[in-house]
Amino acid sequence: MRKAFVAVILMIIVSMYSMTAFAAAHETWNDVVDDMESILDESYDIYVSGDAKAAKEQVDVAYYSYYEKLGFEKTVMAYISGDRTAKVEYQFSFAKKAINAGKSNEEVRASLDELIQLLREDANQLDGKKESAMSVFLSSFLIITREGFEAILIVGAIIAYLVKSGNKQKTAAVYWGSVIALGASVLMAFILNGLSGASGANQEITEGVTMLIAVAVLFYVSNWMVSKSESAAWTNYIEGKVQSSVTKGSVFSLAFAAFLAVFREGAETILFYQALLAGTKTYVNMVWVGLGVGCVGLVIIYLLIRFMSIKLPLKPFFLGTSILMFAMSITFVGSGIKELQEGNLIGVTPVSGLSSIDILGIYPTLETLIPQAVLLAVTIATFVIQIRKWKKARILKAAAGGGPDIRQTDSKS
Numbered sequence: 001m002r003k004a005f006v007a008v009i010l011m012i013i014v015s016m017y018s019m020t021a022f023a024a025a026h027e028t029w030n031d032v033v034d035d036m037e038s039i040l041d042e043s044y045d046i047y048v049s050g051d052a053k054a055a056k057e058q059v060d061v062a063y064y065s066y067y068e069k070l071g072f073e074k075t076v077m078a079y080i081s082g083d084r085t086a087k088v089e090y091q092f093s094f095a096k097k098a099i100n101a102g103k104s105n106e107e108v109r110a111s112l113d114e115l116i117q118l119l120r121e122d123a124n125q126l127d128g129k130k131e132s133a134m135s136v137f138l139s140s141f142l143i144i145t146r147e148g149f150e151a152i153l154i155v156g157a158i159i160a161y162l163v164k165s166g167n168k169q170k171t172a173a174v175y176w177g178s179v180i181a182l183g184a185s186v187l188m189a190f191i192l193n194g195l196s197g198a199s200g201a202n203q204e205i206t207e208g209v210t211m212l213i214a215v216a217v218l219f220y221v222s223n224w225m226v227s228k229s230e231s232a233a234w235t236n237y238i239e240g241k242v243q244s245s246v247t248k249g250s251v252f253s254l255a256f257a258a259f260l261a262v263f264r265e266g267a268e269t270i271l272f273y274q275a276l277l278a279g280t281k282t283y284v285n286m287v288w289v290g291l292g293v294g295c296v297g298l299v300i301i302y303l304l305i306r307f308m309s310i311k312l313p314l315k316p317f318f319l320g321t322s323i324l325m326f327a328m329s330i331t332f333v334g335s336g337i338k339e340l341q342e343g344n345l346i347g348v349t350p351v352s353g354l355s356s357i358d359i360l361g362i363y364p365t366l367e368t369l370i371p372q373a374v375l376l377a378v379t380i381a382t383f384v385i386q387i388r389k390w391k392k393a394r395i396l397k398a399a400a401g402g403g404p405d406i407r408q409t410d411s412k413s
Contacts, residue, residue: 140290185266
């Protein structure tokens with residue numbers, strides 16, 4: 001496995017160098033915005049002429065072939081904020097929505113002008129930044145820690161769960177799932193990097209579908225974990241009274257959850273670093289230093305999860321792991337639907353007075369918030385049902401007068 005892991009890491013490094021995200025024809029981000037402004041102005045002219053479909057396609061060209069393809073989106077996220085990126089992306093959606101809805105020429109023009117203004121503000125801020133070793137280091141460090149944190153939490157929690165439950169021999173499947181996901185991320189990065197123009201919508205749809213699949217898997221795994229946190233069969237297993245093991249199906253689900261967690265972040269992380277490497281003129285070495293320090297930080301987080309969990313009582317650990325999985329599911333629902341919105345597959349209905357919280361997958365649209373609210377309600381219902389099952393099991397056990405109290409067993413374990 002070590003050889004496979006090293007080989008995948010080398011593939012990732014090569015892919016970062018081999019695919020350039022910043023076009024040589026553009027020396028500054030304002031140059032990029034100049035081209036985007038021309039395309040958006042052309043979109044307006046086409047709309048005025050009566051061809052709304054072609055006008056919308058021009059907006060897509062500005063987004064997919066420039067904002068996304070040339071690394072503008074990733075650079076804004078790396079140097080400014082994810083919230084700002086979400087705001088600009090939604091303004092693209094609002095402009096297309098105005099065109100699709102047949103709004104007046106003035107309303108469409110105002111929407112496009114607001115988009116251009118946002119793009120120009122970001123370009124001015126990026127071009128005005130003086131490159132320094134520290135700024136490049138911090139950008140690189142923040143990319144890997146931000147993108148890798150969720151994956152490390154999930155993988156670390158799954159590994160700790162298997163070790164804690166006496167199934168350490170099953171962890172190999174989870175590690176392999178993570179390594180395969182890294183290799184798949186490299187392949188996906190090449191594929192996504194090759195997409196351009198309107199076909200760039202496929203990138204958003206692919207990412208969105210992957211996240212929603214991850215939601216289903218994480219929800220299943222978290223529900224399975226919480227159901228095991230206080231069951232008589234599992235308690236007997238921990239005490240060594242019976243010989244049992246995690247079923248093959250459950251191990252596959254855990255490995256697949258790890259795969260999706262890593263795969264979800266992997267390809268996008270590579271694209272982030274392509275943009276950073278291409279835009280860094282002097283301190284390229286600091287990109288690798290930031291990446292290395294960030295990776296060390298993620299390893300430390302993993303080790304803390306892995307070894308500190310051994311000291312925790314069984315029931316609180318299982319419940320904590322389940323809650324983490326549920327929380328990640330809710331985050332992924334918002335992020336996945338947002339990707340589908342960017343891929344023109346789902347509409348955008350804005351919610352006023354609410355800002356994006358990119359790291360939590362919270363975005364100010366009904367299409368993202370309603371599914372998250374539904375999933376949150378289902379999660380709460382799941383815990384309520386499980387608590388009732390625990391109470392019923394205690395009552396039946398007390399009536400039968402058998403076995404030690406489960407809570408005492410948990411505290412001893």
